[in-house]
Amino acid sequence: MQPHLIVFTDLDGTLLDHHSYSWRAASPAMAKLAANGIPLIFNSSKTAAEMRQLQSAMGIRAPFIVENGAAVVIPAGCLGRREEQVVNFGADHAQVWRALMVQRESGAPFRGFSDMSNAELAGHSGLGEAEASRARQRLGTEPLIWQGSSQELGQFRAALEHAGLRLLQGGRFWHAMGRFDKAEGARFLLQQYQEQHPGQPMVTIALGDSPNDQRMLEAADIPVVIRGLNSDQLHLPSQKHPMRSLKPGPEGWNECVLNLLFEYGY
Known part of the structure; x- marks a missing residue:
């Protein structure tokens, strides 16, 4: 029996080009996924507002996992839902921001999205101001720029861990966040798909390019490391036999996904 494939993907630097945010180079593989009814599930640090915009631009309708696993969003019409469902994991944004303010009062030098105007964030990220506005609508995490030394960063990290973050x-x-990760949302959605397709074998494919993808990749049947700025910091267990792309971003994504679809008879 041909297995039912589910694809979980990071966005920035993986499906989206690190500099231009374009996904066009991945269009052939994305079209083949759609033609075969294989769900393409975004699992990224991006917000729900950003992912809705991307799905609309790409013509995709599927569940998605926001802010590194802060919440799963299941749109109406997906997985048998009549209305959109949001499932939250871990601390919400207000709790995270309160903890960060405690550290700022202790002298931690950082600048978070909540400190920035849309224009300032656009300057740091390369996003347009409308896109920056969507990026600032947080459910459970706070992205930030660290402005101190590596030693101070270690102290900051330890203090946040002491606060449960x-x-x-x-x-x-x-990204400052609660004790959840990208794998929790992926496991939750896998269970939902298994309930929709009882008795059918399922294979999960996960693609990512940086350390915040580690647990998502470890939880997948087939982890795919996309070449990127921090991809050399990803160290997966040898028994996972991770696939690594030769090209960065959407070009590498496209080649790896097409190869896997061929391998599984699609």
């Missing part, structure tokens, strides 16, 4: 490095920013 985590600090992860993304492709462009650090």
Whole structure:
């Protein structure tokens, strides 16, 4: 029996080009996924507002996982839902921001998205101001720019961990967040798809390029490391036999996904 494939993907630096945010180079593989009814599930540091915009631009309708696992959003019409469902994991944004303010009062030098105007964030990220506005609508995490030394960063990380939070490095920013990760949302959605397709074998493919993708990749049947700025920091267990792209971003994504679809008879 041909397995039912589910694809979980990071966005920035993986499906989206690190500099231009374009996904066009991945269009052939994306079209083949759509033609075969294989769900393409975004699992990224991006917000729900950003992912809705991207899905609309790409013509995709599927569940998605926001802010490094802060919440899963299941749109109406997906997985049998009549109305959109949002499932939250871990601390919400207000709790994270309160903890960060405690550290700022202790002298921690950082600048978060909540400190920035849309124009300032646009300057740091390369986003347009409308896109920056969507990026600032947070449910459970706070991206930030660290402005201190590496020693101070270690102290900052330890203080956040003491407060029950985590600090992860993304492709462009650090992310302060609760004790959840990208794998939790992926496991939750896998269970939902298994309930929709009882008795059918399922294979999960996950693609990412930086340390905040580590746990998502470890949880997948087939982890795919996309060449990028921080991809050399990803160290997966040898028994996972991770695939690594030769090209960066959407070009590498496209080649790896097409190869896997061929391998599984699609």
